Amino acid sequence: MKIQQRHSERHVLTITVDNEAGILAKIAGLFTARGYNIDSLTVADISENHALSRITIVTNGPPQVIDQIEAQLERLVPVHRVVDLTQAGPHVERELALVKVSGKGDNRVEALRLADVFRAKVVDTTTSSFIFELTGDPTKIDSFVALMRELGLVEVGRTGIVGMMRGAEGA
Amino acid sequence: MPEERSGAAILVESLVRQGVEFVFGYPGGAVLPIYDELFSDQRIRHILVRHEAGAAHAAEGYARSTGKPGVVLVTSGPGATNAITGIADAFMDSIPLVVVTGQVATNLIGTDAFQEADTVGLTRHCTKHNYLVKDPAELAATIDEAFEIATTGRPGPVVVDIPKNVQVATATMSDAAPQRPKRYTPRMVAAPDEIAEAIEMIAKAERPLFYTGGGVINSGPRATALLRELQALTGAPVTSTLMGLGAFAADHPDWLGMLGMHGTYEANLAMNQCDVMVNIGARFDDRVTGRLDAFSPGSSKIHIDIDRSSINKVIPVDLGIVGDCATVLEQLIAAWGNRKSRDLGEWKARIAGWRARDSLAYPKLKDGIMPQLAVQRLFALTREHDPIITTEVGQHQMWAAQYFGFDKPNKWLTSGGLGTMGYGMPAAIGAQLGNPDTLVIDIAGEASIQMNIQEMGTASQFRLPIKVFILNNEYMGMVRQWQELTYESRYSNSYSDSLPDFVKMAEAYGWKGIRIEHEADLDAGIKAMIAHDGPVMVDCRVSKDANCFPMIPSGAAHTEMLLYGDMVAGTMDDEAKALV
Numbered sequence: 001m002k003i004q005q006r007h008s009e010r011h012v013l014t015i016t017v018d019n020e021a022g023i024l025a026k027i028a029g030l031f032t033a034r035g036y037n038i039d040s041l042t043v044a045d046i047s048e049n050h051a052l053s054r055i056t057i058v059t060n061g062p063p064q065v066i067d068q069i070e071a072q073l074e075r076l077v078p079v080h081r082v083v084d085l086t087q088a089g090p091h092v093e094r095e096l097a098l099v100k101v102s103g104k105g106d107n108r109v110e111a112l113r114l115a116d117v118f119r120a121k122v123v124d125t126t127t128s129s130f131i132f133e134l135t136g137d138p139t140k141i142d143s144f145v146a147l148m149r150e151l152g153l154v155e156v157g158r159t160g161i162v163g164m165m166r167g168a169e170g171a
Numbered sequence: 172m173p174e175e176r177s178g179a180a181i182l183v184e185s186l187v188r189q190g191v192e193f194v195f196g197y198p199g200g201a202v203l204p205i206y207d208e209l210f211s212d213q214r215i216r217h218i219l220v221r222h223e224a225g226a227a228h229a230a231e232g233y234a235r236s237t238g239k240p241g242v243v244l245v246t247s248g249p250g251a252t253n254a255i256t257g258i259a260d261a262f263m264d265s266i267p268l269v270v271v272t273g274q275v276a277t278n279l280i281g282t283d284a285f286q287e288a289d290t291v292g293l294t295r296h297c298t299k300h301n302y303l304v305k306d307p308a309e310l311a312a313t314i315d316e317a318f319e320i321a322t323t324g325r326p327g328p329v330v331v332d333i334p335k336n337v338q339v340a341t342a343t344m345s346d347a348a349p350q351r352p353k354r355y356t357p358r359m360v361a362a363p364d365e366i367a368e369a370i371e372m373i374a375k376a377e378r379p380l381f382y383t384g385g386g387v388i389n390s391g392p393r394a395t396a397l398l399r400e401l402q403a404l405t406g407a408p409v410t411s412t413l414m415g416l417g418a419f420a421a422d423h424p425d426w427l428g429m430l431g432m433h434g435t436y437e438a439n440l441a442m443n444q445c446d447v448m449v450n451i452g453a454r455f456d457d458r459v460t461g462r463l464d465a466f467s468p469g470s471s472k473i474h475i476d477i478d479r480s481s482i483n484k485v486i487p488v489d490l491g492i493v494g495d496c497a498t499v500l501e502q503l504i505a506a507w508g509n510r511k512s513r514d515l516g517e518w519k520a521r522i523a524g525w526r527a528r529d530s531l532a533y534p535k536l537k538d539g540i541m542p543q544l545a546v547q548r549l550f551a552l553t554r555e556h557d558p559i560i561t562t563e564v565g566q567h568q569m570w571a572a573q574y575f576g577f578d579k580p581n582k583w584l585t586s587g588g589l590g591t592m593g594y595g596m597p598a599a600i601g602a603q604l605g606n607p608d609t610l611v612i613d614i615a616g617e618a619s620i621q622m623n624i625q626e627m628g629t630a631s632q633f634r635l636p637i638k639v640f641i642l643n644n645e646y647m648g649m650v651r652q653w654q655e656l657t658y659e660s661r662y663s664n665s666y667s668d669s670l671p672d673f674v675k676m677a678e679a680y681g682w683k684g685i686r687i688e689h690e691a692d693l694d695a696g697i698k699a700m701i702a703h704d705g706p707v708m709v710d711c712r713v714s715k716d717a718n719c720f721p722m723i724p725s726g727a728a729h730t731e732m733l734l735y736g737d738m739v740a741g742t743m744d745d746e747a748k749a750l751v
Contacts, residue, residue: 001745001746001749018354021303022291022292022295022303025292025295026295029295029296030296033296064483064487067483068480068483068484071478071479071480071482071484072480074479074480075299075478075479075480076300077299077300077320077354077355078300078354080354
């Protein structure tokens with residue numbers, strides 16, 4: 001007998017939650033317990049009085065599973081709102097990365113030149129290294145990291161994405 | 172006047188304000204301050220169980236039979252972990268519980284202190300919500316919200332974990348209801364266009380079918396009355412899940428019996444052949460659907476459920492309606508108005524044809540008692556008492572569901588979703604406390620009953636006249652049945668060896684013990700059980716190899732039912748073996 005795999009699609013969900021102890025464990029645990037995937041997860045306090053946090057989760061699964069994920073998240077008492085940005089329409093996705101590259105000579109010059117093309121900022125430098133700060137959608141960061149790999153990539157840190165609907169309306 | 176009180180006192184006062192009559196619990200180090208508060212408080216009766224699992228199941232039995240939330244109080248560490256099976260059971264069957272657990276003092280949390288367990292972490296996925304209360308000033312509002320969450324929307328268990336120093340520390344408690352933001356607002360009412368569409372579908376149906384579940388029971392007795400009203404208006408035949416038994420009268424001509432794995436032939440074939448299925452408060456459980464790609468292939472489906480995540484989870488439906496069963500049924504009845512029901516004569520004639528197969532027929536024994544007969548006689552002889560029936564889990568549970576006729580809600584308490592052996596006796600204890608004048612019977616198996624046998628002491632202590640009717644076939648019968656069907660009758664560990672003498676055990680606990688060995692003694696034994704004013708354990712020796720039919724084997728469709736007399740010994744392919 002073979003275990004069957006099903007076709008998946010990528011979705012970006014934003015979840016507004018009460019900023020209370022254990023909420024992240026509840027949400028992450030729900031994904032584990034029900035066998036859903038998390039590709040990336042970001043969370044931060046978004047309200048003046050620290051009452052609410054916004055969580056952005058990138059997940060993948062068949063459409064029926066994505067619908068279930070939303071419904072299951074909405075069952076949690078501290079969850080106020082779940083928006084599937086992918087479903088909802090045009091939206092912006094941004095991620096921040098720190099990319100450390102070391103090298104000398106041509107490689108170092110080329111790294112700096114490419115950083116300029118990608119509008120990455122140098123946030124730390126020594127005579128033999130740079131840390132670049134880069135924001136953009138995840139594919140842009142992927143491409144930059146791939147290029148740096150040839151030029152002496154040391155390490156990469158990425159935040160995971162945050163997302164928001166385009167236009168004047170709030171989600 | 173706002174008063175300065177200890178956390179323990181605030182807790183007890185909050186429980187009283189919620190109208191709590193009984194707390195099912197067991198003391199221990201981390202709840203001693205609460206137990207000291209209970210000592211001098213006459214307003215709440217504490218029911219001392221013998222094991223914390225018993226406390227949770229007793230609270231479930233109380234909740235299911237009364238419609239009120241059950242309250243549990245246990246200590247930290249093993250107290251909490253022992254209660255978890257009952258909490259998970261309540262979560263699966265949507266039973267309102269508030270479970271208060273003691274915790275080590277806040278400064279000790281995380282240090283692997285004595286009897287420390289991460290209760291909030293452990294219960295995260297088997298509760299509707301849970302709390303760790305770190306300040307006595309938050310306790311009143313937390314308890315207030317815990318009861319609201321447990322009892323509204325889709326009911327479920329809520330755990331409130333209270334560290335010992337929070338029980339001792341003081342805070343002011345106001346006489347007024349606690350102030351807190353209202354953040355839980357389940358959707359109760361359906362949108363008018365959904366109701367209109369549903370009515371349109373039902374009115375046009377040539378072969379309609381109502382498939383009802385525990386949601387109708389959980390929604391309260393009004394939902395039961397409204398279901399019967401809507402059925403009378405539309406004439407649709409009705410089947411129900413295990414959880415929903417009692418919502419529709421079992422002696423009604425349009426009642427098809429339970430559906431699913433051990434459902435009747437007519438119920439399952441009607442599911443397969445209907446053209447409009449109205450699911451009211453059920454959740455397309457795998458025990459009901461059988462093979463998914465062959466499940467009711469030709470029907471349009473309406474699904475009414477208070478939990479949006481139940482809709483389209485397993486079976487995609489044509490119309491999902493999120494709302495409370497009673498409210499939505501009322502909306503449907505109003506929208507139906509003066510319509511005339513369609514002539515369903517042809518559909519009912521087909522159903523009558525399936526019914527004529529008499530799928531619950533079983534062979535008579537020359538010597539010995541068929542368990543089905545024992546349940547039928549139990550039903551016949553207790554009917555006038557309008558009893559509450561609890562069960563354990565296994566063959567006896569299915570026989571009880573098949574052969575005991577229910578016509579009222581809250582009379583049938585069984586562990587459906589989680590399938591917890593050991594549920595029945597503590598549930599009977601809780602039900603008896605909530606319904607002191609009602610005959611409460613746990614229909615049990617000799618294996619299941621041993622899982623919480625210690626609760627006999629609880630029934631003795633509180634003088635609860637519960638009856639435990641054991642269908643003793645010396646096997647974990649359902650396991651044995653599956654081993655016959657799937658593993659060529661290799662009975663791996665399914666024989667109930669070294670059984671106690673149940674009659675002597677009953678007497679040891681101060682109960683009455685009755686043994687029934689011959690069919691001729693069956694009625695007299697049951698009558699003696701009913702007549703005894705106190706707890707009774709009946710050891711009813713039944714056929715050792717009787718099986719539970721009809722049966723849809725795992726991985727099969729509704730049309731592939733096995734009836735009594737069909738060949739059942741054999742094996743299965745791996746796909747079927749992998750199903751639960």
